[in-house]
Amino acid sequence: MDKNKSTTEERILEAAKKVFHSKGFDGARMQEIANEAGVNKSLVHYYYRNKDTLFNAVFEDAFGRLLAKLNEVILSDNTFVSKIELFLNFYITFLSQNSYLPLFVLNGLYEKPEQIKSMLAKKKISPEKLMDQLRNQVREELHIDIEPFHLLINILSLCVFPVLAKPLIMTIFGYSNDQLGQFYQERQTTVPEFILNALKGYEQNHSK
Amino acid sequence: MDKNKSTTEERILEAAKKVFHSKGFDGARMQEIANEAGVNKSLVHYYYRNKDTLFNAVFEDAFGRLLAKLNEVILSDNTFVSKIELFLNFYITFLSQNSYLPLFVLNGLYEKPEQIKSMLAKKKISPEKLMDQLRNQVREELHIDIEPFHLLINILSLCVFPVLAKPLIMTIFGYSNDQLGQFYQERQTTVPEFILNALKGYEQNHSK
């Protein structure tokens, strides 16, 4: 499909993304990837020596995107609340399209924890720097001294989990696609408010 | 292993849990399950006709446990904060042991969304009832009128995601097993506080 667009190597990688994202490493078939790319199966081996190599390329692309976005947003010069909104917006719009991606990455992190370190180095991302930035910003804007790690995990939880749990939400609560979209839309305002209120309450309890 | 304890059928199911939980449906091998149970491979087929049937039994067990716990906690007669603490405690202690379980269930929900409805019926769980209970309790204890669905998802997010993201936390932030344990321990107090503060702030913004 789209045999003319871009190089063969690129088309194979795109096809591999599609298949690996939805089926995982064990569920994916080299034949299916070849079909999806519209090329012969041997060509997949020609460009990417074996299944492992191809999978690693796909995983690095996916994990790299998410890492880069997190890094970019936190290090930008927006306000604290704007950053949460930006991150939410990214997750809700981008990942609603690529809805298999977060679960794919999570699975990959369990299977290939070694790759995490090398990705951080390759993308020049420093977790410590992110935490410092978060701590300083909360101190300056909200005048609160917090442990940034819990806050970061809380933000990630509130942004990522509802996307991960999409099938749960749809089935248990009987949501249609439209209702789910509206729910995600509502979260664009409720989540920043939720986090900000939690922080302000923290201030009142600990500041005296 | 433990060839004497319990029936053969039970030992096969236990072995299947162990293998499916960590490797998923596609990654699991019937041979490995047989080895783990200490029985001949044919016996696995004798008791559970095929791989699908065996997987469904394992998935229903896992998903059923999580659903039952959520239902039990929310419908209990504890205070709102106690319920959050109970749920956190369950996730942190139980799932730190069975650390593959939440991701296993999440994957299963993507692959077999049909099973969700039948599990709810079988366990006699009503999502609507849970929501009503949550709404009423927050109104009575905190005097706040909220949309319970967002709150429920927020609670689930803050409890479940940090367990799911275990490898991410350990690798990115270089946590040891001990440090991770301490982090989870801290969340037993920080998360209920976080949620309560968020709700109180909501009250101040919307109650006038």
Add this chain to the structure above:
DNA sequence: GTCTATATTGTGATAGAC
């Protein structure tokens, strides 16, 4: 109920012509 043997199909990977 439990075992051995085997049928059957699927799958990653390579050799070699063009």
Add this chain to the structure above:
DNA sequence: GTCTATCACAATATAGAC
């Protein structure tokens, strides 16, 4: 670079003896 043909093995599943 791209194709055909094929190897080598792995995996689910079943038949049938005991």
